[in-house]
Amino acid sequence: xxxxxxxxxxxxxxxxxxxxxxxxxxxxxxxxxxxxxxxxxxxxxxxxxxxxxxxxxxxxxxxxxxxxxxxxxxxxxxxxxxxxxxxxxxxxxxxxxxxxxxxxxxxxxxxxxxxxxxxxxxxxxxxxxxxxxxxxxxxxxxxxxxxxxxxxxxxxxxxxxxxxxxxxxxxxxxxxxxxxxxxxxxxxxxxxxxxxxxxxxxxxxxxxxxxxxxxxxxxxxxxxxxxxxxxxxxxxxxxxxxxxxxxxxxxxxxxxxxxxxxxxxxxxxxxxxxxxxxxxxxxxxxxxxxxxxxxxxxxxxxxxxxxxxxxxxxxxxxxxxxxxxxxxxxxxxxxxxxxxx
Amino acid sequence: xxxxxxxxxxxxxxxxxxxxxxxxxxxxxxxxxxxxxxxxxxxxxxxxxxxxxxxxxxxxxxxxxxxxxxxxxxxxxxxxxxxxxxxxxxxxxxxxxxxxxxxxxxxxxxxxxxxxxxxxxxxxxxxxxxxxxxxxxxxxxxxxxxxxxxxxxxxxxxxxxxxxxxxxxxxxxxxxxxxxxxxxxxxxxxxxxxxxxxxxxxxxxxxxxxxxxxxxxxxxxxxxxxxxxxxxxxxxxxxxxxxxxxxxxxxxxxxxxxxxxxxxxxxxxxxxxxxxxxxxxxxxxxxxxxxxxxxxxxxxxxxxxxxxxxxxxxxxxxxxxxxxxxxxxxxxxxxxxxxxx
DNA sequence: ATGAAAGCGCTAACAC
DNA sequence: GTGTTAGCGCTTTCAT
Numbered sequence: 160x161x162x163x164x165x166x167x168x169x170x171x172x173x174x175x176x177x178x179x180x181x182x183x184x185x186x187x188x189x190x191x192x193x194x195x196x197x198x199x200x201x202x203x204x205x206x207x208x209x210x211x212x213x214x215x216x217x218x219x220x221x222x223x224x225x226x227x228x229x230x231x232x233x234x235x236x237x238x239x240x241x242x243x244x245x246x247x248x249x250x251x252x253x254x255x256x257x258x259x260x261x262x263x264x265x266x267x268x269x270x271x272x273x274x275x276x277x278x279x280x281x282x283x284x285x286x287x288x289x290x291x292x293x294x295x296x297x298x299x300x301x302x303x304x305x306x307x308x309x310x311x312x313x314x315x316x317x318x319x320x321x322x323x324x325x326x327x328x329x330x331x332x333x334x335x336x337x338x339x340x341x342x343x344x345x346x347x348x349x350x351x352x353x354x355x356x357x358x359x360x361x362x363x364x365x366x367x368x369x370x371x372x373x374x375x376x377x378x379x380x381x382x383x384x385x386x387x388x389x390x391x392x393x394x395x396x397x398x399x400x401x402x403x404x405x406x407x408x409x410x411x412x413x414x415x416x417x418x419x420x421x422x423x424x425x426x427x428x429x430x431x432x433x434x435x436x437x438x439x440x441x442x443x444x445x446x447x448x449x450x451x452x453x454x455x456x457x458x459x460x461x462x463x464x465x466x467x468x469x470x471x472x473x474x475x476x477x478x479x480x481x482x483x484x485x486x487x488x489x490x491x492x493x494x495x496x497x498x499x500x
Numbered sequence: 501x502x503x504x505x506x507x508x509x510x511x512x513x514x515x516x517x518x519x520x521x522x523x524x525x526x527x528x529x530x531x532x533x534x535x536x537x538x539x540x541x542x543x544x545x546x547x548x549x550x551x552x553x554x555x556x557x558x559x560x561x562x563x564x565x566x567x568x569x570x571x572x573x574x575x576x577x578x579x580x581x582x583x584x585x586x587x588x589x590x591x592x593x594x595x596x597x598x599x600x601x602x603x604x605x606x607x608x609x610x611x612x613x614x615x616x617x618x619x620x621x622x623x624x625x626x627x628x629x630x631x632x633x634x635x636x637x638x639x640x641x642x643x644x645x646x647x648x649x650x651x652x653x654x655x656x657x658x659x660x661x662x663x664x665x666x667x668x669x670x671x672x673x674x675x676x677x678x679x680x681x682x683x684x685x686x687x688x689x690x691x692x693x694x695x696x697x698x699x700x701x702x703x704x705x706x707x708x709x710x711x712x713x714x715x716x717x718x719x720x721x722x723x724x725x726x727x728x729x730x731x732x733x734x735x736x737x738x739x740x741x742x743x744x745x746x747x748x749x750x751x752x753x754x755x756x757x758x759x760x761x762x763x764x765x766x767x768x769x770x771x772x773x774x775x776x777x778x779x780x781x782x783x784x785x786x787x788x789x790x791x792x793x794x795x796x797x798x799x800x801x802x803x804x805x806x807x808x809x810x811x812x813x814x815x816x817x818x819x820x821x822x823x824x825x826x827x828x829x830x831x832x833x834x835x836x837x838x839x840x841x
Numbered sequence: 842a843t844g845a846a847a848g849c850g851c852t853a854a855c856a857c
Numbered sequence: 858g859t860g861t862t863a864g865c866g867c868t869t870t871c872a873t
Contacts, residue, residue: 161617161643163850174860179852190858207641212618213558214850217865222554224602243584246603254605261565261602262587264595276502277553278866300548302502443785504866515844520868531842555866558849619850 162208171195171202178203182210216278224259225467226275226283230266240439241456245308248460249284256468268293276302282467284308284460290357304470306463309454311357312480320476322463322483324454326358327365329485330406333434333452334369336487337404341496342432343375346395346402348383350412362408362436385412392419403431403496410435414445417492421446428494438488447491454485503549512536512543519544523551557619565600566808567616567624571607581780582797586649589801590625597809609634617643623808625649625801631698645811647804650795652698653821661817663804663824665795667699668706670826671747674775674793675710677828678745682837683773684716687736687743689724691753703749703777726753733760744772744837751776755786758833762787769835779829788832795826 168175173195181191181199191199202208216222227249229242246260253260258281263274275283282303288294288310298305298316305319312321330347337345347366353359363382370377381402385391389412395401396419407413413435420427427433427447435442438453466479509516514536522532522540532540543549557563568590570583587601594601604615604624616624623644629635629651639646639657646660653662678686688707694700704723711718722743726732730753736742737760748754754776761768768774768788776783779794807820 161619165850175851176853176861177859180859183852192858195858207613209614209617209643211558211850212620213554213563214619214865215852217552217554217558217850217867218852220865240581240584242587243581246583246587250603250605257605259602259605261600262591264591264598264600272548273550276550278502278555279553302550440785441781444781506866516867517844517846517869518842521843524868533842536842552866555849556868558851559866559868561849 161211162206164208164210167199167203167206167208170206171199173199182208220278222279222281223257224261224280225253225464225471226261226263226280228263228266228271228283228285230285230287230289240441241437244439244456245286245460248457249464251457252461252464252468258468268297272297272300272302281471282306284463284467285310287356287358288313289355304467304476306467306470306476308459308463309358311361312482317477320463320466320470321480322459322466323481324459324483324485326361326485327368329436329452329454329487330362330365331369331372332485332487333406333436334366334373336450336489336493337406337432337434338373338375340404340432340493341498342404343496344381344402345370345404345406346381346383347406347408348385348389348412348416349408350389351384351386353408354384359408366406389415389419392416393423396420396423396425404433404493405431406434406436408436410437410439410441410449410451413449413451413492414441417445417447417449428492429497432493432496434493442488442490445492450490450493451488452485453488455483459483502552503547505549505551508540508544508547508549511547512540514540523549561619563620563622564598565602565621566594566805566812567602567604567621569604569607569612569624569626571626571628571630581782582778585780585797586627586801589798590805592798593802593805593809599809609638613638613641613643622812623647625804625808626651628697628699629654630696645808645817647808647811647817647820649800649804650699652702653823658818661804661807661811662821663800663807664822665800665824665826667702667826668709670777670793670795670828671703671706672710672713673826673828674747674777675707675714677791677830677834678747678773678775679714679716681745681773681834682839683745684837685722685743685745686711687722687724687746688749689726689730689746689753689757690749691730692725692727694749695725700749707747730756730760733757734764737761737764737766745774745834746772747775747777749777751778751780751782751790751792754790754792754833755782758786758788758790769833770838773834773837775834783829783831786833791831791834792829793826794829796824800824 164175164178168178177191178199181196280303284306286308288307295315298319307319307321310321311323349359367377405416407416413433416433417427420431425431435449435451438451442449442451462481470476505516505519509519519540522537621644625647627649629648636656639660648660648662651662652664690700708718746757748757754774757774758768761772766772776790776792779792783790783792803822811817
């Protein structure tokens with residue numbers, strides 16, 4: 160067993176209270192003679208005394224530990240760099256404050272509250288929170304501060320803070336870029352499985368707005384909801400008078416379209432321009448490299464961490480929410496519209 | 501404050517001991533009347549009782565929490581995918597066992613023992629452990645099981661398990677590949693700053709062995725120790741009768757050489773073949789794509805996690821250490837040696 | 842079948 | 858200045 164404060168006290172010939180004061184007392188409160196203090200420190204070192212954090216935490220109910228929930232963790236299909244960047248951004252803020260980051264195994268919403276309310280965590284950064292009544296209830300009942308990342312602000316949920324990117328603005332940049340290249344007929348593609356996620360919905364809405372804002376015609380067939388493998392691409396590509404550019408709701412979907420296009424003998428960007436969303440390094444690996452809207456994940460995570468710390472100190476989440484602007488990374492999958500001869 | 505077992509007991513009209521038995525008692529030991537058990541469960545739900553993990557852990561000294569130490573965390577320069585893959589591999593083993601993964605802020609070796617010995621962690625996966633007397637001492641004194649990842653087995657440290665890749669074998673594959681392409685004069689490049697890391701040293705040794713094994717001449721000038729930016733490349737490239745291929749100790753260094761070569765007007769792979777080490781997706785992003793030795797990071801991390809679990813259950817680390825074989829991912833930075841006209 | 846009581850290791854309010 | 862004491866919330870003998 161590890162050395163306890165009791166053993167240190169005994170060996171130093173003082174009470175455990177005195178040991179505690181010397182070893183952890185705040186500067187001002189140390190009302191202990193210098194000599195005894197010295198002895199105690201000496202004995203503690205000799206005995207390799209290491210305070211038991213569990214006991215301390217139980218006593219003080221402060222753990223210096225924040226949780227991170229990755230929904231759908233099993234699979235780096237979300238873009239391998241999302242988690243890395245997220246972790247990096249959060250760590251840069253949390254580590255200097257001596258906070259630990261704990262990744263939770265429990266993604267089951269049914270017992271997540273047990274995990275979040277067991278006293279181990281002071282707060283949690285929760286990524287890609289869905290917008291369902293069930294989740295709203297969770298937010299309501301969660302006993303520790305929540306910062307939702309990559310989740311658009313959720314009016315009903317005043318207990319949580321929200322850090323997100325400007326999905327609509329990002330899509331507007333994409334549309335803008337394509338328009339400047341001469342494209343007029345643009346298709347927005349989302350995935351069935353993710354169609355109801357807040358990000359997907361916001362991007363869809365942004366698409367419609369962007370099209371309308373530019374006075375272009377917006378029709379139902381300008382939106383496609385395809386399956387995970389985007390099988391429907393093949394049907395689309397056969398259609399007469401098809402769109403000249405595609406905006407995919409994610410970078411994964413964008414990349415999948417590039418693959419499908421290559422298989423179908425459609426040359427990107429010559430015969431078709433494609434834009435994705437996220438713009439991690441993953442977009443550098445596609446052929447051609449994928450033009451994509453970028454969200455500053457690490458920065459967002461850093462902000463989420465700061466926000467969480469503020470909430471832990473008792474500040475209200477209300478004015479802490481923040482939406483980051485997106486930018487556009489132009490790569491090789493977009494080109495000027497070819498003028499028909 | 502959160503509901504405590506006391507409140508549940510009071511409201512249910514029983515003692516806290518009974519509540520504890522009903523809620524957490526092992527199946528066999530439940531010697532409580534069915535009716536009372538039912539009431540207790542009912543009350544617990546009503547009151548939204550969530551057991552305090554800290555108290556439980558303090559009592560049982562089991563936390564279901566393992567630590568992860570990333571040396572040099574600040575910076576994804578180690579290859580952005582290293583951490584992701586590592587985390588993924590470890591999580592796949594740990595999460596189903598209901599273990600949490602905690603990333604430690606404390607990379608300062610001076611007080612790391614305080615972090616590891618404070619009772620919060622049952623074990624730790626420690627990546628890229630250096631091979632110094634100081635670290636050996638740390639391993640010796642660490643109160644919880646350690647699995648060292650990406651650290652070659654360390655004969656003196658019988659308290660820890662080691663999960664590593666076969667650095668030497670990996671380099672041998674690289675040399676083999678180059679030889680098959682006709683190369684005979686190969687340069688091994690390592691970085692000054694990392695020259696003393698176990699990985700770097702093992703790869704260097706592997707290089708010498710591989711060269712000798714094939715009956716090629718091995719000279720001192722076949723090894724270069726360059727700075728972080730590999731400035732010395734420019735001097736090397738000017739030298740008469742220079743090597744026709746380079747093996748870099750890391751993928752970062754390999755990529756840097758590609759950049760330097762492009763700047764110097766040296767065409768890769770036509771005028772120079774380059775191989776790196778690690779082979780994450782990063783190698784797909786270089787120009788040209790970097791041929792590299794691959795180590796199965798996620799698999800290794802999974803094994804490390806299993807090993808840690810075994811050690812936590814009391815097994816000896818001795819026969820748990822394991823070295824994974826490497827493979828070679830041939831991409832576009834290597835080509836047959838051009839025959840001089 | 843149920844409860845009383847003794848801690849796990851520590852902190853902090855209060856005595857002296 | 859220093860020690861005594863009362864818990865933090867829980868588990869676990871050991872009585873009854």
